[in-house]
Amino acid sequence: MSIDSQSGSELSAEALAELVKLSTPKHVAIIMDGNGRWAQAQGKPRVMGHKAGVKMVRRAVSTAREMGIGSLTLFAFSSENWRRPDKEVTLLMELFFTVLQREIKLLHKNGVRLNIIGDVSRFSQRLQKQIAAAEAKTIDNSSMTLNIAANYGGRWDIMQAAQILAKKVESGEMNSSQFTEQALNAHLSMQNQPEVDLMIRTGGDYRISNFILWQAAYAELVFTDTLWPDFDECAFKQAVATFASRQRRFGLTGCQIESLKKTT
Numbered sequence: 001m002s003i004d005s006q007s008g009s010e011l012s013a014e015a016l017a018e019l020v021k022l023s024t025p026k027h028v029a030i031i032m033d034g035n036g037r038w039a040q041a042q043g044k045p046r047v048m049g050h051k052a053g054v055k056m057v058r059r060a061v062s063t064a065r066e067m068g069i070g071s072l073t074l075f076a077f078s079s080e081n082w083r084r085p086d087k088e089v090t091l092l093m094e095l096f097f098t099v100l101q102r103e104i105k106l107l108h109k110n111g112v113r114l115n116i117i118g119d120v121s122r123f124s125q126r127l128q129k130q131i132a133a134a135e136a137k138t139i140d141n142s143s144m145t146l147n148i149a150a151n152y153g154g155r156w157d158i159m160q161a162a163q164i165l166a167k168k169v170e171s172g173e174m175n176s177s178q179f180t181e182q183a184l185n186a187h188l189s190m191q192n193q194p195e196v197d198l199m200i201r202t203g204g205d206y207r208i209s210n211f212i213l214w215q216a217a218y219a220e221l222v223f224t225d226t227l228w229p230d231f232d233e234c235a236f237k238q239a240v241a242t243f244a245s246r247q248r249r250f251g252l253t254g255c256q257i258e259s260l261k262k263t264t
């Protein structure tokens, strides 16, 4: 038996069985929401929430490594967050810069590969250089991949891949019939990583806010009221436990899934 995966590639029975049996997700994506409200609840400026949030990023990375999660993708700044007041955007950019500078050594020491996803061309030259240097330093690391989504939008990701293919068709490098799901998939961010198994959103809202769309087509969604600066190791493990308790069906029936689980 085989099914079409969300990326359009055929999935063998073995691969499907592996997916339905997965108790630790291979790829977790987190919408780290609630920093501003966390700070405001304590009468502090919103930026204090972002600073507190950084500590939890470090915690989340170490928890993910400990759990054997291969890819962790964190939503740091969306393509829509430019709409925020200039002051907050500037502070977030500064924070991003200082955190990158400060954390890269520890990430490297721990064998983490850092990958920034999103349209970085809108960032300052200084920040772009910092990003390129951090990515280059950790490129050969393999204990875990940490994707930081910065100026990222799920629609942007699909569009930039579609544009690459459209240009190839235009130049005659490929036919329009080769403009397939697999071809598009190969040009998306994180194309060499497993698709998202688990997407978590902190902060109490129930939406995706233009985060990963294509690569999360079959992700389990876990929403929690916990605000990001309070999302500790225990809360992360709880979300993974929720994932493990779900029956992922990929279009099959529950009965088919149960018999697949019995296969070795």
Ligand code: IPE
Residues within 6 Å of the ligand: 032, 033, 034, 035, 036, 037, 038, 076, 077, 078, 081, 092, 203
């Ligand atoms: C998420 O926290 C972090 C970013 C979007 C950068 P928010 O800043 O959205 O916090 P709330 O949702 O306003 O509480």
Ligand code: IPE
Residues within 6 Å of the ligand: 031, 032, 033, 034, 075, 076, 077, 078, 081, 205, 207, 209
């Ligand atoms: C999503 O949070 C973006 C990040 C966590 C970086 P937002 O706070 O921007 O999302 P909305 O505006 O509530 O949908």
Ligand code: MG
Residues within 6 Å of the ligand: 033, 034, 035, 203
């Ligand atoms: Mg928010």
